[in-house]
Amino acid sequence: METILRSQTNEVRIDPLGPVVMIGEKINPTGHKKLAEALKEDNYEYVKGLAEMQIEHGAHVLDVNVGVPGLDEVALLPGIVKRLAADFDVPLCLDSGNPKALAAGLQEAPGKALVNSVNGEKDRLESVLPLVKDRQAAVIGLTMDEQGIPTDPERRLAIAEHIVNRAVQLGIPQQDVIIDTLVLTVGADQSAAKVTLRTIELVRERLGVNINLGASNVSFGLPDRQTINQAFMALAIGAGANCMITDPRKLAPTILACDLLLGRDPYGKRYIVSTRKRLA
Amino acid sequence: METILRSQTNEVRIDPLGPVVMIGEKINPTGHKKLAEALKEDNYEYVKGLAEMQIEHGAHVLDVNVGVPGLDEVALLPGIVKRLAADFDVPLCLDSGNPKALAAGLQEAPGKALVNSVNGEKDRLESVLPLVKDRQAAVIGLTMDEQGIPTDPERRLAIAEHIVNRAVQLGIPQQDVIIDTLVLTVGADQSAAKVTLRTIELVRERLGVNINLGASNVSFGLPDRQTINQAFMALAIGAGANCMITDPRKLAPTILACDLLLGRDPYGKRYIVSTRKRLA
Numbered sequence: 001m002e003t004i005l006r007s008q009t010n011e012v013r014i015d016p017l018g019p020v021v022m023i024g025e026k027i028n029p030t031g032h033k034k035l036a037e038a039l040k041e042d043n044y045e046y047v048k049g050l051a052e053m054q055i056e057h058g059a060h061v062l063d064v065n066v067g068v069p070g071l072d073e074v075a076l077l078p079g080i081v082k083r084l085a086a087d088f089d090v091p092l093c094l095d096s097g098n099p100k101a102l103a104a105g106l107q108e109a110p111g112k113a114l115v116n117s118v119n120g121e122k123d124r125l126e127s128v129l130p131l132v133k134d135r136q137a138a139v140i141g142l143t144m145d146e147q148g149i150p151t152d153p154e155r156r157l158a159i160a161e162h163i164v165n166r167a168v169q170l171g172i173p174q175q176d177v178i179i180d181t182l183v184l185t186v187g188a189d190q191s192a193a194k195v196t197l198r199t200i201e202l203v204r205e206r207l208g209v210n211i212n213l214g215a216s217n218v219s220f221g222l223p224d225r226q227t228i229n230q231a232f233m234a235l236a237i238g239a240g241a242n243c244m245i246t247d248p249r250k251l252a253p254t255i256l257a258c259d260l261l262l263g264r265d266p267y268g269k270r271y272i273v274s275t276r277k278r279l280a
Numbered sequence: 281m282e283t284i285l286r287s288q289t290n291e292v293r294i295d296p297l298g299p300v301v302m303i304g305e306k307i308n309p310t311g312h313k314k315l316a317e318a319l320k321e322d323n324y325e326y327v328k329g330l331a332e333m334q335i336e337h338g339a340h341v342l343d344v345n346v347g348v349p350g351l352d353e354v355a356l357l358p359g360i361v362k363r364l365a366a367d368f369d370v371p372l373c374l375d376s377g378n379p380k381a382l383a384a385g386l387q388e389a390p391g392k393a394l395v396n397s398v399n400g401e402k403d404r405l406e407s408v409l410p411l412v413k414d415r416q417a418a419v420i421g422l423t424m425d426e427q428g429i430p431t432d433p434e435r436r437l438a439i440a441e442h443i444v445n446r447a448v449q450l451g452i453p454q455q456d457v458i459i460d461t462l463v464l465t466v467g468a469d470q471s472a473a474k475v476t477l478r479t480i481e482l483v484r485e486r487l488g489v490n491i492n493l494g495a496s497n498v499s500f501g502l503p504d505r506q507t508i509n510q511a512f513m514a515l516a517i518g519a520g521a522n523c524m525i526t527d528p529r530k531l532a533p534t535i536l537a538c539d540l541l542l543g544r545d546p547y548g549k550r551y552i553v554s555t556r557k558r559l560a
Contacts, residue, residue: 190545197542222548227510228551230534231538231541235517238515238519258515260508261473263470265470
């Protein structure tokens with residue numbers, strides 16, 4: 001099942017048989033003080049720099065989150081989206097907990113954007129899915145609901161199924177829902193990664209939709225997080241995840257190596273070109 | 281299915297549900313000029329240093345290969361095995377193409393050694409399996425035969441099955457056969473890693489025996505080999521490989537991270553202790 005995202009003139013295809021799509025996660029002020037300040041001061045150049053850096057390192061899509069306590073996302077998001085869309089010809093992933101901000105942001109996103117995110121909560125589904133439908137966007141669905149994040153893969157699958165069903169009932173094509181199976185930190189719960197990997201397999205097998213993951217949580221609080229994140233990413237891709245919200249500077253090499261190893265990079269061209277550039 | 285290897289007083293259990301077992305690959309003069317010279321000069325101290333280094337970095341078993349053109353393996357292997365067994369209480373993996381050298385080496389290996397290797401070739405099975413049986417050793421079976429290394433996972437599985445059947449007919453318990461699914465370089469054939477990963481799944485599913493892999497071939501000729509090797513190792517472990525002939529200095533961190541992520545490292549203790557030691 002193929003999800004197609006579009007910018008002004010480009011398109012990005014997310015497809016289980018194709019290479020992994022990287023969504024650059026760095027335009028997000030959570031835990032990123034400098035960006036929070038830049039947003040407060042309307043310093044767009046800083047945001048632009050983050051976009052540039054991520055595309056340079058291989059991001060195919062840019063996540064855009066401008067949630068800073070005290071700032072009005074509804075006013076802020078569309079302006080940033082508009083400027084990024086004017087400067088960069090890559091699809092955007094609009095990331096907000098505020099449905100009004102998403103609605104305003106989607107007005108300014110050219111092509112076909114991705115909305116980050118809905119989950120199994122009724123309120124969220126009812127407030128966000130209609131926007132996705134109206135703007136013919138695609139949407140990420142997180143496998144959590146009012147009861148939190150299940151520790152049982154079958155329960156996570158059931159939430160994924162519910163999200164897909166609600167979207168389809170509203171007229172959103174099933175291929176425009178990307179399921180995020182979520183991962184908690186393995187330092188707090190040693191089965192955390194296993195549950196996620198099993199959920200990926202179940203969603204791939206039973207729903208066939210594309211699967212997204214943000215992989216850096218998994219190593220929280222542990223030493224040498226990079227090695228854990230790299231290993232987790234490879235395990236997740238092997239299990240069937242094919243879209244990653246990540247810092248491409250840190251994890252693009254591993255992702256490209258996985259594509260190469262899984263036969264999704266003819267003649268290793270992408271891997272070789274990007275590695276030579278990185279090591280130059 | 282559990283393979284148990286033993287040294288003088290220790291044992292190593294190889295088990296699909298347990299942590300990955302690392303076989304240190306560095307005592308092998310192929311492409312290692314210094315070691316070849318040390319073996320020619322009967323410089324055991326150099327060999328001892330390689331053993332020490334590998335155990336320090338997490339090797340559970342030591343591969344011992346003394347094949348240098350012009351040297352008599354039959355005379356050399358037992359002496360090296362005897363000295364290593366006296367100095368290090370870890371099981372040994374006797375690695376030779378010469379059945380007489382294996383026979384002589386096995387005489388000096390205490391406990392229960394591993395023999396590296398047989399494959400589907402009739403001559404090899406007939407010359408090596410009886411030694412394994414006599415010494416109650418375990419054996420690695422490579423999925424190749426007179427026709428070479430099949431490019432089809434089902435054909436590799438068929439060879440694995442044949443090796444296991446011949447071993448069992450001779451009275452070797454099935455759990456004492458470890459199948460090595462082999463991997464060719466992905467730079468020469470873009471499906472090379474995929475074929476291996478699929479073979480791992482098939483062997484795991486249909487034969488249930490433990491699965492060994494040497495992972496550094498896969499990246500031959502490509503830039504940043506370490507990233508490819510790390511990613512391949514995680515993909516292989518995710519598919520079901522649970523024994524690795526490797527350089528633990530380079531790949532132990534990734535292997536330990538996979539064990540942690542797959543819930544085989546209670547409280548992350550092994551990962552945390554080894555990482556702190558490495559970064560200290």
